[in-house]
Amino acid sequence: MLQGWVVVLASFLYLGVLFAIAWYADRRADLGRSLIANPAVYALSLGVYCTTWTFYGSVGRAAASGIGFLPIYLGPTLLFALAGFILFKMIRVAKVNRITSIADFVASRYGKSQLLGGLVTVIAVVGVIPYIALQLKAVSNSFSILSSYPEIIMPAAAGAVPILQDSALYVAMILAAFTILFGTRHLDATERHEGMVAAIAVESLVKLGAFLAVGVFVVWGLHDGVADIFARAAAMPDVARRLASADTPAAYGTWGTLIFLSMFASLLLPRQFQIAVVENVDESHLRRAVWMFPLYLFLINIFVLPVALAGLLHFKAGGVDADTFVLTLPMAHQQEALALFVFIGGLSAATGMVIVETIALSTMVCNDLVMPLLLRMPWLGLAAKADLSGLLLEIRRWAIAIILGLGYLYFRVAGEAYALVSIGLISFAAVAQFAPVVIGGLFWKGGTRDGALAGLAAGFVLWAYTLLLPSFAKSGWLPDGFIAHGLFGVELLRPQHLFGLTGLDEITHCLVWSLLANLGFYIGISIQRVPNVREARQATLFVGGNEAAGHSGWSASAGVADLLPLASRFLGRERAEEAFLRHARQRGLNSVKELPADTRLVNFAENLLTGAIGSASARAMVASVVSEEPLGIDEVMNILDEASQVRAYSRELEQKSRELTRATAELRDANERLRELDRMKDDFISTVTHELRTPLTSIRAFSEMLHEDPKTDLEQRTKFLGIIVSETVRLSRLINQILDLAKLESGRAEWTVTAIDVDEVIHEAADSLTVLFAEKRVTLDLAGLQTGLTVMADRDRLMQVMVNLLSNALKFVPTDSGRVRVGADGTANEVRVSVSDNGPGIAAADQELIFDKFRQGSGGTDVLTDKPQGTGLGLPISRQIIEYFNGRLWVESSPGAGARFLFTLPRQAGDNGKNS
C-alpha cells in the first residue's frame, strides 16, 4: 500500500498542515498574541539543528564508527553552557542594531562594510550548499526506497539517473516552492517570521517523535531492550568494534575537533543564527533553552547506537546503506505506518533545515550581495524608484530557487562520494570560518574591516582548497591528480596533506590550516592600524553590548519628507507609514508630520531600512538623502568622549574662575591704593604735627624763661619776645596754609574770578617782599615783564602763588650775591610767568618731589639751624591753584645752575575754574 502516490500525498498533506500552522501563527502575531512567545517553542525551534544528517546520517555514522556520531551534539551542549557570555550578547547586539543575518552581523560590526557583508554571504552560500545537497539526497533516497516497498532496493547513484527522472530534482523544486511560499510572502522590517518558527517547532516535535518511535520499535519490538542489542553485538566480532572507539591520539583528536566544530556550527550556521538570534522574541527564552535544547539533542540521539547496531545485525549480508537503517528496519518488518511516519520525520528534518537555511541565505544574498550591487549601478535608476519592496521580494525568491538549484547541482556532482555526515561536515568547516570575526568582534575592539576581510578570505580559500575541491575530485568531477600529487605536481601543496601535514583526518586538517590562516590574518592585519571612527563606534556597540545605541554617526539630519518616501520604497507605503507613525507616537507626537528633522529620526529610518535591506545598504541609502557632512574632528571627539558636556561646564567654570581672579586682583590693587593713601595720611599728620610742634616748642621755651625769671634784662626780654612773635607768625602761617590746602583739596575753597593784570600782580607781590630781599641783599630783577597781560583768575590766589615762588627763590639764593629774575610773556592763548634764581638748583629726581606736601629740596634746610626754612606747603598749594585755573606749574633746573619755576595760565575765562 506504500505506493509512490501514497507517499507523495502524505508528504503534501504534511506540508499543507505545516503551512496552515505557519499561517495561523502569522495571524496570531498580527493580532499581537504571539504563538511563539514561549521558551519551549524557542528551544524546540532550535531543534532545526537536527537535520536529515541527524535523522538518517547519525545511524550511518554510528554503524561505521560507533560512538563517533556523538560529538556533533556534545558541542552545542557546551556552547549553550556559554550562552550567558556569547549567545546572550549576540542577541542583545542584534536587537539593538537590527541585525537580520550573520552577514549583516559581521558587516555591521566592522563599520557597516558592504564588501565584508558580501564576502560573508558568498562564504555562507558556497559553504552551505553541500549541506543542502545532503538534505536533497536524504529525502530523495528515502522516497525511492520507500516507494519500492516491500522490496528494499538501494537507489541508483545520483549521476546515473536522467535528470528528469531524478526524484531529487523534484524534491528540490518542491522545497523551493514551499520555502518561497513560507518566507517571502511579505517583507518584514525585522526579518522575523513567526509562522515559520511555529512550523519549525512542530517539525522538531515530529522528527523527534518519529525517531523515538523507530527506537522504541527496534529496541523493544525487535529485541529485549538495549542491553540485549549490545550483548548480541558484542557476540559478533565485526560489529563489536563499534562498541568502543579507536584508542589512538588521532581518534581523540578528531573527536575533539568535531566537538569544537559543532560548537561553532550551532551558532554560526545561517539557520542557527536566524533561529537563535534573529527570531528570538525574548531574551529570557534563552534561559530555558540552555538546558532544553541539549535535552532535545540527547533525546534524539538516545537510540542512535542501538538502531545502528540492530541494523548491522539485521542486514548482515550488506547491500543496505547504513544511512537508511532508520527507514529500512521498519520496512523489513512490514511496519508500513511506522515507515511512513519515519519518512515524514525525515521530511520534517529536511524541510526545516532547507526552509530556514534558504530564507536566511536569501536574505543575505538580497541585502548584502545583490542590493548593494544594484544600488551601485546608477543606470538602473533604482535609487529613484518609488517602490522597491516588490523587487526585494523578487530577488529573494530567485535567491531561494538558485540556492536550491546549486544544492541539487552539488548533489548530482559530488553527492555519491560521501556519506551524509561527511557532506555536512564540509559545511560545518566552512561556517567555522566566521568564528574569529564573530567571536573576536564580540570581545575584541581592535578588529578592523581589513583584518576581517583578510581573515575570512584566507580561511575561505584554504577551506575550499583542502575540503571542497577534493570533494569534487573524489566524485570524479575534477581530475584527482592534484589530490595525490599536489597542485602543479608540488607535493607540499597536496590539498589533504598541506605542507606535508599528515596524520590528521581531512576535517581536522582543513580546520588547522584554515583557522590558523583566518585568525592570523584577522589579528595580524587588524593590528596594522587603529580602528577608524566608524569601526570604533561599532566596536563599542558590539563589545560594550550597550543597549544605548548612542551616536549613530549621522552628523546631519533629514526630514520626514525625505525619509518616508525612502522607507516606502523598500517596505511599501503602508508599512513605512505605520512604522513612522509608531515612531512619532513613541515620541509623544500625534502625526508623522510633526516629527522634527533630527538625527534621531535619521537613526530610526536607518534602523528601519536595516531590517529590510541590511545595515550596509541602509547606510548607503540613508546617506543618499541625508547630506551628511563628514565627521569633523570635534564631532569625533564628541562621539568618543561622552564627557563633552562636562567639558563645556568645566570651561565655563574656568572662565568664571578667571574672572574672579581678575576681580580679586583689582580689589587687591584698590586695597593697596587705600593702604598707600592711609599711609600718606599718617605721614601727613605726623609731619604736620612735627611742623606745628617745632615753633610751639620754641614759643613755650622762651615764654617759660620770661615767666620764671622776672629779672631778665630788657634787651634780653625784647629779643625773646621777638622770637616768640616770629614763631607765632610762623605757626599761624602754617596753620593757615594747612587749612588752605585742605580747602583746596576738598574743593571747598572760595574763588573770586576777575580779569587780572599779571604784571600788576607780580609787582605787588615783589613790593610785599622788598624788605626781605633787601635784608638778604638779593637783587630782584623785574625787567623781563611784558605789560598788559591779563588772565581770568582769582587775584588773591594768584598773588599767593607769586609770593610763594618769590619767597621760595629768596630762600635758596645765596646772601649778598643772590639774584632772582621774574619774567612774563604771553601767546594768543596763554600767559607764561617764570621765576629764575641762581641758587643750588634741584636734582632731576627731586623736581617732582618738591611739589609734594612737606617735601623740600635738599637745600631747603638752613645749614646752621637745621631748621626748614619754609613750611613745605607753598609749592603744593601753588600747584593746586594753578591747576585749578587749568594752568601748569613746573620747574626747570640742573644742580649748580639755579632753578627756574614756570607756570602758564590760559587767557580765556571760560577755560578755567569750575571743572576741576
Place this chain on the structure above:
Amino acid sequence: MIRTRLTSQRLAFLFLLGCFFFNYPVLSIFNKGGSIFGFPPLYAWLMVSWLTLIGLLALVVERKHD
C-alpha cells in the same frame, strides 16, 4: 536571562566540566571492552555524563533564589 554574573560563571564552570567529561583523557578511561550493566562503558559514560550535565544546566538556570 542569565541575570546574575554568578549564573554566568556557574554556567562557564559547567562548560569546563563538560569539556573535561567529553574529551581525552577521561574518555580513554571508559574506552575499553566489557560492559556496565550491559552497556558498553564509553556509551554508558557519555550518556550518563551528558544527561548529568544537562541536569546541572537546568539546575543552575532555573534556580529561583540568587
